[in-house]
Amino acid sequence: MKKxxxxxxxxxxxxxxxxxxxxxNILEKWEIPTRTEDxxxxxxxxxxxxxxxxxxxxxxxKEEMAGVGIGTPGPVDRDGIVHEAVNLxxxxxxxxxxxxxxxxxxxxxxxxANVAALGEMWKGGGRGYKNLVLVTLGTGVGGGIIVxxxxxxxxxxxxxxxxxxxxxxxxxxxCNCGNHGCLEQYASATGVVRLAGHILEETQEESILRGGQVxxxxxxxxxxxxxxxxxxxxETFGEYLGKGLAxxxxxxxxxxxxxGGGVSKAGDILFSxxxxxxxxxxxxxxxxxxxxxxxxxxxxxxxxxxKLILE
Amino acid sequence: MKKxxxxxxxxxxxxxxxxxxxxxNILEKWEIPTRTEDxxxxxxxxxxxxxxxxxxxxxxxKEEMAGVGIGTPGPVDRDGIVHEAVNLxxxxxxxxxxxxxxxxxxxxxxxxANVAALGEMWKGGGRGYKNLVLVTLGTGVGGGIIVxxxxxxxxxxxxxxxxxxxxxxxxxxxCNCGNHGCLEQYASATGVVRLAGHILEETQEESILRGGQVxxxxxxxxxxxxxxxxxxxxETFGEYLGKGLAxxxxxxxxxxxxxGGGVSKAGDILFSxxxxxxxxxxxxxxxxxxxxxxxxxxxxxxxxxxKLILE
Numbered sequence: 112m113k114k115x116x117x118x119x120x121x122x123x124x125x126x127x128x129x130x131x132x133x134x135x136n137i138l139e140k141w142e143i144p145t146r147t148e149d150x151x152x153x154x155x156x157x158x159x160x161x162x163x164x165x166x167x168x169x170x171x172x173k174e175e176m177a178g179v180g181i182g183t184p185g186p187v188d189r190d191g192i193v194h195e196a197v198n199l200x201x202x203x204x205x206x207x208x209x210x211x212x213x214x215x216x217x218x219x220x221x222x223x224a225n226v227a228a229l230g231e232m233w234k235g236g237g238r239g240y241k242n243l244v245l246v247t248l249g250t251g252v253g254g255g256i257i258v259x260x261x262x263x264x265x266x267x268x269x270x271x272x273x274x275x276x277x278x279x280x281x282x283x284x285x286c287n288c289g290n291h292g293c294l295e296q297y298a299s300a301t302g303v304v305r306l307a308g309h310i311l312e313e314t315q316e317e318s319i320l321r322g323g324q325v326x327x328x329x330x331x332x333x334x335x336x337x338x339x340x341x342x343x344x345x346e347t348f349g350e351y352l353g354k355g356l357a358x359x360x361x362x363x364x365x366x367x368x369x370x371g372g373g374v375s376k377a378g379d380i381l382f383s384x385x386x387x388x389x390x391x392x393x394x395x396x397x398x399x400x401x402x403x404x405x406x407x408x409x410x411x412x413x414x415x416x417x418k419l420i421l422e
Numbered sequence: 423m424k425k426x427x428x429x430x431x432x433x434x435x436x437x438x439x440x441x442x443x444x445x446x447n448i449l450e451k452w453e454i455p456t457r458t459e460d461x462x463x464x465x466x467x468x469x470x471x472x473x474x475x476x477x478x479x480x481x482x483x484k485e486e487m488a489g490v491g492i493g494t495p496g497p498v499d500r501d502g503i504v505h506e507a508v509n510l511x512x513x514x515x516x517x518x519x520x521x522x523x524x525x526x527x528x529x530x531x532x533x534x535a536n537v538a539a540l541g542e543m544w545k546g547g548g549r550g551y552k553n554l555v556l557v558t559l560g561t562g563v564g565g566g567i568i569v570x571x572x573x574x575x576x577x578x579x580x581x582x583x584x585x586x587x588x589x590x591x592x593x594x595x596x597c598n599c600g601n602h603g604c605l606e607q608y609a610s611a612t613g614v615v616r617l618a619g620h621i622l623e624e625t626q627e628e629s630i631l632r633g634g635q636v637x638x639x640x641x642x643x644x645x646x647x648x649x650x651x652x653x654x655x656x657e658t659f660g661e662y663l664g665k666g667l668a669x670x671x672x673x674x675x676x677x678x679x680x681x682g683g684g685v686s687k688a689g690d691i692l693f694s695x696x697x698x699x700x701x702x703x704x705x706x707x708x709x710x711x712x713x714x715x716x717x718x719x720x721x722x723x724x725x726x727x728x729k730l731i732l733e
Contacts, residue, residue, distance in 0.1 A: 256674075266676060268675070269705060276672040276705075277668060362581070362674060364580040394586035397577070
């Protein structure tokens with residue numbers, strides 16, 4: 112009888128780990144450091160050791176464990192093969208097999224953004240939907256797509272990489288991916304700051320954003336205070352993001368978009384800027400998609416990883 | 423023991439029907455007219471009658487039939503519910519249930535473009551791929567997306583409606599869908615003719631396209647003959663289509679794009695115009711997607727419909 116599982120979320124600096132029961136309740140969660148030295152060779156052994164130690168501490172037997180779900184940066188295909196994860200130092204290898212050898216339990220693996228989308232569907236803002244898109248507005252724009260309750264992985268695990276949809280032909284600055292005019296350049300936290308810089312430079316108008324440090328949070332705080340320049344920045348952000356998400360909807364026709372990441376801390380006010388543009392550009396079959404906020408925060412990854420192994 | 427099935431492709435003027443064995447060989451195919459009068463009330467009874475008549479003629483028993491797959495215009499969800507099909511006169515109703523009552527066999531239904539994609543994966547240009555996008559360049563731009571071997575249906579069956587991805591902010595003409603600047607306005611047969619009109623008007627340059635009737639076929643024939651104005655038209659077409667398909671790939675990360683529809687009769691020469699733009703705009707995880715021609719032509723729909731019921 113399987114009673115428990117582990118959900119693991121591998122990040123560039125820490126690995127988040129959760130012990131779950133099979134209903135998805137978090138019984139315990141903790142972190143270990145991510146050792147990226149030596150091409151990340153120690154990361155999986157460190158995780159396996161942490162899991163086995165926790166089982167010993169709690170007196171859990173392998174027979175009671177459904178297994179281990181792992182979310183990790185970079186493309187991961189359906190067989191659990193990682194296709195490079197630059198910030199961990201990893202090349203191409205079968206993460207699932209390697210981890211099964213190390214911990215002696217069944218393992219399933221997925222891309223971290225995709226796994227987080229599964230988590231938000233299961234326990235978060237996307238509860239009740241089986242077709243959704245998680246849009247993570249953080250340093251970059253991440254995406255995770257759930258189709259009929261399952262992660263859309265794609266050919267090599269690059270499904271849901273919506274931050275790199277081309278959205279602007281005139282862009283002179285390069286995106287981190289090397290292309291020009293990616294959605295991420297306008298709709299991420301960094302993107303909002305870039306937009307703010309351009310718009311503050313273009314106009315002489317007074318703004319509470321002048322003088323202080325411009326962050327995405329500062330921009331949306333200023334929007335809430337009625338600052339007209341900040342509102343213009345938010346309008347531009349919403350135009351790009353609404354247009355980008357309309358393209359995503361033309362492809363996957365989701366029931367809902369779940370908006371997460373640092374920028375989403377601005378709250379519901381975001382939707383007013385995104386939705387009107389979305390509905391303007393989208394094909395009518397997807398016009399009624401709902402916009403909701405992600406609710407799991409940093410736990411989305413471990414929750415989705417647990418769900419991955421419980422499926 | 424199931425030995426046979428029917429694949430049905432409902433079009434605006436004719437219904438194509440195929441009798442298949444369970445390995446997917448077409449044993450017989452024929453057409454009946456689509457009677458759209460009276461809100462299309464006669465369409466399904468006509469089809470049921472045609473199927474039952476064929477079974478009587480061939481001496482096939484219901485026990486030998488795996489059932490009936492149907493592809494039809496408009497959004498069709500996973501339960502077989504049609505969400506309006508304007509050109510057939512249909513509103514919202516459960517096609518699967520209705521057809522099962524009429525013919526007494528199991529039925530599965532899907533959107534025609536999505537079903538055609540399944541057909542091309544099974545027996546056509548997409549053979550060997552489990553993640554592909556069928557792009558049908560006809561009067562409009564249709565799309566059908568296969569993810570891990572299955573149709574991506576979406577919330578209400580509007581998955582794969584890639585012809586209505588917004589691609590051009592400056593467009594003054596409206597698309598059939600009511601929006602402005604949809605991919606279909608530049609990459610369909612009609613779209614190529616529109617582009618040709620604009621480009622022939624902008625320039626005084628000699629072209630074999632001047633004087634004659636400009637069709638998509640005439641444009642690509644002129645490209646093959648080295649006509650410089652035609653090449654400029656094809657470049658513009660390729661820029662839009664390459665950019666649009668790059669956005670699609672950012673969402674679903676396919677192994678291959680299968681290009682079908684009337685415009686695809688131009689053959690491999692299309693790829694030179696599409697691929698360079700695609701690779702320029704796409705996220706690197708999808709840069710290696712293959713471009714291939716659809717091979718089933720008008721049989722894609724009945725083949726995919728048969729596959730739908732055999733799954």
